[in-house]
Amino acid sequence: MDETQTNSALTPADLAALHADLVKQPAHEVISRAVRKSGVLAASEDPDANVRLNRTFSVELDTGKVSNQKHSGRCWLFSTLNTLRHQFAAKYNVKDFELSQSYLFFWDKIERANIFYDNILRTADRPADDREVSFYLARPGEDGGQWAMGASLVQKYGVVPTSAMPESFNTNDTTGFAAALDLKLRKDAVTLRQLVANHATDAEIATARKTALSEVYRMAAYSIGEPPTTFDLEYKDDKHQYHRDANLTPQDFFTKYFDVDLDDYVVLSNSPDKAYDKLYALPSQDNVVGGKHITFLNLPMADLKQATIAQLQSGETVWFGNDVLQQMSRERGFLDSHLYQTADLFGVDLSLTKAQRLEYHEAEVSHAMTFTGVDLVDDQSTRWKVENSWGEKNGDKGYFVMTDDWMDDFVYEVVVHKRFLTPEQRAILTTTPETLPAWDSLN
Numbered sequence: 001m002d003e004t005q006t007n008s009a010l011t012p013a014d015l016a017a018l019h020a021d022l023v024k025q026p027a028h029e030v031i032s033r034a035v036r037k038s039g040v041l042a043a044s045e046d047p048d049a050n051v052r053l054n055r056t057f058s059v060e061l062d063t064g065k066v067s068n069q070k071h072s073g074r075c076w077l078f079s080t081l082n083t084l085r086h087q088f089a090a091k092y093n094v095k096d097f098e099l100s101q102s103y104l105f106f107w108d109k110i111e112r113a114n115i116f117y118d119n120i121l122r123t124a125d126r127p128a129d130d131r132e133v134s135f136y137l138a139r140p141g142e143d144g145g146q147w148a149m150g151a152s153l154v155q156k157y158g159v160v161p162t163s164a165m166p167e168s169f170n171t172n173d174t175t176g177f178a179a180a181l182d183l184k185l186r187k188d189a190v191t192l193r194q195l196v197a198n199h200a201t202d203a204e205i206a207t208a209r210k211t212a213l214s215e216v217y218r219m220a221a222y223s224i225g226e227p228p229t230t231f232d233l234e235y236k237d238d239k240h241q242y243h244r245d246a247n248l249t250p251q252d253f254f255t256k257y258f259d260v261d262l263d264d265y266v267v268l269s270n271s272p273d274k275a276y277d278k279l280y281a282l283p284s285q286d287n288v289v290g291g292k293h294i295t296f297l298n299l300p301m302a303d304l305k306q307a308t309i310a311q312l313q314s315g316e317t318v319w320f321g322n323d324v325l326q327q328m329s330r331e332r333g334f335l336d337s338h339l340y341q342t343a344d345l346f347g348v349d350l351s352l353t354k355a356q357r358l359e360y361h362e363a364e365v366s367h368a369m370t371f372t373g374v375d376l377v378d379d380q381s382t383r384w385k386v387e388n389s390w391g392e393k394n395g396d397k398g399y400f401v402m403t404d405d406w407m408d409d410f411v412y413e414v415v416v417h418k419r420f421l422t423p424e425q426r427a428i429l430t431t432t433p434e435t436l437p438a439w440d441s442l443n
Contacts, residue, residue, distance in 0.1 A: 066398030073143030152291030333395015
């Protein structure tokens with residue numbers, strides 16, 4: 001490429017040309033006044049979205065009150081536990097039963113620190129600015145996660161009701177604890193990498209690691225509370241009948257009260273920057289040593305929709321990963337690809353394919369929610385009912401409504417039972433997955 005094309009200083013003539021192009025735009029002064037007065041979103045909002053997003057669904061599960069993750073990034077845990085509590089609610093006739101997010105959040109901090117030390121020691125011979133090492137150091141104590149991470153925690157530690165381990169200040173607002181934990185883990189990384197560089201013995205490294213993990217446990221216990229080893233289950237069902245089951249362990253509670261094998265579920269992804277009909281793994285985000293691995297069966301969106309609809313029709317809700325900040329009205333609970341028509345407002349082409357958005361960092365899997373309904377016309381989905389975890393003050397008592405094209409554009413993962421896959425898709429699950437780098441678009 002010619003150097004003049006890469007080093008182009010703006011001249012007065014260039015600036016004059018930019019101004020001339022602006023003033024020749026139709027109604028540029030009117031548009032400018034509207035945008036400056038109302039803001040980009042209000043000025044570009046499509047009022048017809050109210051018609052597209054009416055809240056009528058031909059398939060709709062009865063799921064009760066929404067939960068509230070408040071100021072935390074625990075949506076993946078909330079959505080995982082939402083799918084479980086819906087099953088409990090249907091089986092035991094107690095609509096608003098809630099499982100403790102704090103309980104699994106505590107164990108995630110311990111398990112994630114433990115696997116962080118594994119990754120730091122495994123890469124200790126690389127420079128700190130190595131791309132994979134930088135990934136681990138960038139967010140060692142983060143809140144966010146994947147469905148398989150929640151499933152791993154449930155399989156190892158079981159679950160407890162919120163009454164056995166309620167929310168605390170530091171789970172409702174994880175800011176302070178997360179910052180302290182990030183600092184602690186980065187400090188531990190310095191210590192462990194220096195030990196390796198100084199040729200410390202395996203025993204010395206193991207002792208330092210054990211001390212570091214004990215300190216993380218202390219920080220989590222101080223901030224979140226130490227999880228119960230046993231508890232008494234007490235609740236009244238929707239017919240006001242009292243129930244009590246004493247001295248349960250969290251593992252006993254899950255085994256006794258939940259008819260679900262999490263190994264029967266699979267994450268279907270729609271990531272068109274990768275080949276379809278293929279299994280992928282993201283080991284950099286595994287959170288439990290010896291637990292479930294994060295894998296994705298990458299398929300066209302039509303296949304994700306088909307499996308999701310089948311699971312909803314069977315009476316079971318569906319966990320899904322998405323980019324919630326795109327084309328969303330939090331107050332009204334709207335998810336619509338054409339909600340804000342900023343391209344028309346500015347008179348510029350803002351179109352990108354889904355693959356391009358992933359490849360060029362315009363898109364990310366930023367949130368997890370739960371499908372609880374769908375509207376079908378001639379067996380084709382037109383809009384979807386979504387349970388969020390932002391409390392009842394958003395949307396319709398916490399429930400959002402999504403157009404079908406928003407699912408096409410901004411939904412990347414759904415978690416469904418294997419029985420809703422075709423034989424050919426189930427066969428792909430037996431293949432060796434291709435390992436994705438830590439910085440992949442699905443992280």
